[in-house]
Amino acid sequence: MTLTRADMAALDAADPLARHRDAFDLPDDIIYLDGNSLGAMPRAARTRLAHVLDAEWRTGLIRSWRGPTGWMALPRKVGDAIAGLIGAAPGEVIVADSTSVNLFKLLAAALAMNPGRTTILSEPDNFPTDLYIAEGLARLVGPAARLKIVPRAQLAGAIDSDTAVLTMTHVDYRTAEILDMAALTRAAQAKGALVLWDLSHSAGAVPVDLNGSGADLAVGCGYKFLNGGPGAPAYLFVARRHQDRFVQPLSGWLGHGAPFAFETGYRPASGIARALCGTPPVLSLAALDEGVQTVVAAGMPALRAKSMALTQRFIDLAAQECPELVLASPRDSTRRGSQVSFHHSQAERVMEALIATGVIGDFRTPDVLRFGLAPLYVRFADLWDAVARLKGALSRL
Amino acid sequence: MTLTRADMAALDAADPLARHRDAFDLPDDIIYLDGNSLGAMPRAARTRLAHVLDAEWRTGLIRSWRGPTGWMALPRKVGDAIAGLIGAAPGEVIVADSTSVNLFKLLAAALAMNPGRTTILSEPDNFPTDLYIAEGLARLVGPAARLKIVPRAQLAGAIDSDTAVLTMTHVDYRTAEILDMAALTRAAQAKGALVLWDLSHSAGAVPVDLNGSGADLAVGCGYKFLNGGPGAPAYLFVARRHQDRFVQPLSGWLGHGAPFAFETGYRPASGIARALCGTPPVLSLAALDEGVQTVVAAGMPALRAKSMALTQRFIDLAAQECPELVLASPRDSTRRGSQVSFHHSQAERVMEALIATGVIGDFRTPDVLRFGLAPLYVRFADLWDAVARLKGALSRL
Numbered sequence: 001m002t003l004t005r006a007d008m009a010a011l012d013a014a015d016p017l018a019r020h021r022d023a024f025d026l027p028d029d030i031i032y033l034d035g036n037s038l039g040a041m042p043r044a045a046r047t048r049l050a051h052v053l054d055a056e057w058r059t060g061l062i063r064s065w066r067g068p069t070g071w072m073a074l075p076r077k078v079g080d081a082i083a084g085l086i087g088a089a090p091g092e093v094i095v096a097d098s099t100s101v102n103l104f105k106l107l108a109a110a111l112a113m114n115p116g117r118t119t120i121l122s123e124p125d126n127f128p129t130d131l132y133i134a135e136g137l138a139r140l141v142g143p144a145a146r147l148k149i150v151p152r153a154q155l156a157g158a159i160d161s162d163t164a165v166l167t168m169t170h171v172d173y174r175t176a177e178i179l180d181m182a183a184l185t186r187a188a189q190a191k192g193a194l195v196l197w198d199l200s201h202s203a204g205a206v207p208v209d210l211n212g213s214g215a216d217l218a219v220g221c222g223y224k225f226l227n228g229g230p231g232a233p234a235y236l237f238v239a240r241r242h243q244d245r246f247v248q249p250l251s252g253w254l255g256h257g258a259p260f261a262f263e264t265g266y267r268p269a270s271g272i273a274r275a276l277c278g279t280p281p282v283l284s285l286a287a288l289d290e291g292v293q294t295v296v297a298a299g300m301p302a303l304r305a306k307s308m309a310l311t312q313r314f315i316d317l318a319a320q321e322c323p324e325l326v327l328a329s330p331r332d333s334t335r336r337g338s339q340v341s342f343h344h345s346q347a348e349r350v351m352e353a354l355i356a357t358g359v360i361g362d363f364r365t366p367d368v369l370r371f372g373l374a375p376l377y378v379r380f381a382d383l384w385d386a387v388a389r390l391k392g393a394l395s396r397l
Numbered sequence: 398m399t400l401t402r403a404d405m406a407a408l409d410a411a412d413p414l415a416r417h418r419d420a421f422d423l424p425d426d427i428i429y430l431d432g433n434s435l436g437a438m439p440r441a442a443r444t445r446l447a448h449v450l451d452a453e454w455r456t457g458l459i460r461s462w463r464g465p466t467g468w469m470a471l472p473r474k475v476g477d478a479i480a481g482l483i484g485a486a487p488g489e490v491i492v493a494d495s496t497s498v499n500l501f502k503l504l505a506a507a508l509a510m511n512p513g514r515t516t517i518l519s520e521p522d523n524f525p526t527d528l529y530i531a532e533g534l535a536r537l538v539g540p541a542a543r544l545k546i547v548p549r550a551q552l553a554g555a556i557d558s559d560t561a562v563l564t565m566t567h568v569d570y571r572t573a574e575i576l577d578m579a580a581l582t583r584a585a586q587a588k589g590a591l592v593l594w595d596l597s598h599s600a601g602a603v604p605v606d607l608n609g610s611g612a613d614l615a616v617g618c619g620y621k622f623l624n625g626g627p628g629a630p631a632y633l634f635v636a637r638r639h640q641d642r643f644v645q646p647l648s649g650w651l652g653h654g655a656p657f658a659f660e661t662g663y664r665p666a667s668g669i670a671r672a673l674c675g676t677p678p679v680l681s682l683a684a685l686d687e688g689v690q691t692v693v694a695a696g697m698p699a700l701r702a703k704s705m706a707l708t709q710r711f712i713d714l715a716a717q718e719c720p721e722l723v724l725a726s727p728r729d730s731t732r733r734g735s736q737v738s739f740h741h742s743q744a745e746r747v748m749e750a751l752i753a754t755g756v757i758g759d760f761r762t763p764d765v766l767r768f769g770l771a772p773l774y775v776r777f778a779d780l781w782d783a784v785a786r787l788k789g790a791l792s793r794l
Contacts, residue, residue, distance in 0.1 A: 045454075061427070124661050132663035229679065230679035231679045251536075262761065265528075265529075265532070277497045282628045283678075
């Protein structure tokens with residue numbers, strides 16, 4: 001049966017999340033299918049930043065660091081909100097630094113927590129910065145660590161008695177394939193390895209159950225499906241059972257047990273606060289707080305249901321209108337994150353032409369057209385309009 | 398001769414920087430003497446953030462990363478502006494991460510640049526996070542590094558053939574003493590050591606001549622005298638002569654030679670860009686851009702002249718009105734940064750009482766009253782009013 005724009009409009013009319021789009025300020029002339037790179041701006045970001053600037057920085061000045069709603073409390077507050085989205089408990093997640101910096105902290109901590117083991121195990125399709133960070137750590141600590149990269153399908157079999165930590169991105173940034181967190185975590189732990197998950201392409205789009213999966217460590221970014229704004233601070237997770245023996249190497253003053261005692265020697269704070277390093281960028285952190293709230297307000301079950309419906313309809317529409325595209329994402333919705341990717345030999349040119357028509361997706365080397373379908377603000381009718389323009393762009397090649 | 402409030406008002410009337418106070422939005426009921434902890438808010442921060450939110454994030458969306466004025470260009474653009482304030486050349490400074498994270502990068506890079514040497518040399522009155530970071534790095538790399546702490550007066554004599562890097566804060570955070578950058582740099586380099594300066598309490602308040610001093614490496618924060626806002630991103634300096642062999646361990650994707658090629662292996666970007674790690678927090682970075690411009694607009698020579706006059710008058714007024722205070726800062730203006738500190742046995746209680754009257758300075762353990770006199774917006778008459786209230790607070794003990 002042929003799908004029509006009216007079918008899509010009917011889905012929008014029945015969409016229980018439709019009103020959540022009003023929480024975002026989106027340009028009228030754009031169909032934005034890149035929320036997996038940079039989430040759209042919540043309207044609340046504008047009012048929150050005005051408050052941070054006028055009431056806090058301008059008026060409160062240095063006093064705004066203190067108190068239960070002060071800036072000092074923000075990394076933990078926003079971390080707790082994110083924890084609720086990724087199957088973690090309060091006090092297991094904190095916001096700090098960038099994803100890359102947090103990966104370094106946790107990989108180094110994992111090596112120290114697994115003495116005698118030297119291998120950081122990963123796969124070539126992990127997000128590149130994850131591999132670069134592991135490579136830099138291995139170079140720094142010399143024979144105490146090495147990075148071993150094996151194809152995804154061979155990961156479980158490659159875990160051995162030298163594997164200190166297995167590190168993977170939960171949702172593939174190119175294809176949207178969801179890795180089996182519980183199975184890979186069990187496989188690693190059965191061999192005595194720790195597991196570190198990168199949730200950058202998961203949180204806010206795909207249900208994550210860190211504690212249900214028995215995960216040890218995780219990181220993630222704030223600027224994709226969490227709508228935290230450009231370069232929003234990242235977060236990290238350390239399972240409660242590991243927190244007392246978890247010591248990370250970026251031992252800056254905010255992770256100290258008493259930052260304002262200005263002691264000469266470092267002693268880590270108790271709990272997740274020891275994962276902090278320097279002073280957090282408050283303006284960006286406040287915007288992240290608002291972004292995370294847009295996700296919390298909708299709830300992950302409803303978001304996941306709409307996300308699966310969106311990606312399935314997009315795949316169906318593309319198959320109907322643009323049969324020359326080769327699907328790069330899993331056909332099984334349960335194994336697919338909140339994006340759809342296609343191979344096309346002229347993908348870069350196609351994406352440039354499509355963006356010129358007001359449909360923003362992105363190109364990923366070597367031949368991938370990537371469309372992020374953020375369930376908070378993408379409408380089913382947008383899918384129709386995007387595919388119609390994609391068809392036009394392909395026909396003009 | 399007794400100083401009067403009229404004398405202070407006359408100094409304000411003759412102050413060539415007086416009009417620069419208008420660039421800041423300051424509460425009427427506060428005398429703010431804590432710009433060395435958090436600089437006041439430039440009015441331009443409000444308009445800039447509105448632009449970043451509305452024109453860039455909301456409307457430009459992911460496209461705002463690109464182009465000569467795009468977000469990707471900001472770390473280098475703001476770094477070049479800071480370079481002009483600290484005696485560095487364009488391309489020698491970049492904005493990234495926090496001061497603590499940047500210290501880690503540069504200390505690790507210094508060890509690698511000085512193979513066979515294992516000592517990181519510092520002093521107990523260095524800013525604590527600098528020591529904590531060195532301690533964390535030494536713990537991570539094991540026998541390849543150790544942190545040696547000797548009293549400031551013995552630093553030059555303690556440099557030996559095992560010293561890889563000497564690291565110090567240029568202006569003491571407690572006393573405002575300015576260390577002799579040129580002499581200590583020469584002493585270290587004469588023994589084959591590199592030198593890493595923390596400029597957090599210098600930049601924007603005290604002239605710094607990194608290249609004139611032959612300095613190797615430096616870091617600094619953006620939220621004090623650079624007025625970049627709470628937790629503003631930090632910056633780092635690598636002298637041009639070292640850049641080709643400088644490789645830092647936090648090898649994240651933004652420091653890669655081709656971040657968007659998504660290669661599996663890391664190869665550093667050329668020049669200072671290899672010091673980048675993850676994605677920068679753009680909202681905070683944009684505010685820093687505006688803060689730095691307030692300093693650039695005034696110029697360091699005029700700022701230094703006013704800063705010396707302010708600190709001298711504050712010392713004179715305190716001696717006249719509050720003789721029980723013991724000066725903790727150097728009496729010689731040329732050796733004093735842009736703050737004045739006093740010892741008092743009940744310093745914490747005194748500062749609390751003073752803040753209750755609307756004069757904001759800060760307390761530093763164990764017994765220090767600290768007053769930051771930011772020359773961009775502190776008036777001479779403010780000094781009179783602050784000392785009058787300080788006298789009142791002391792009399793009520």
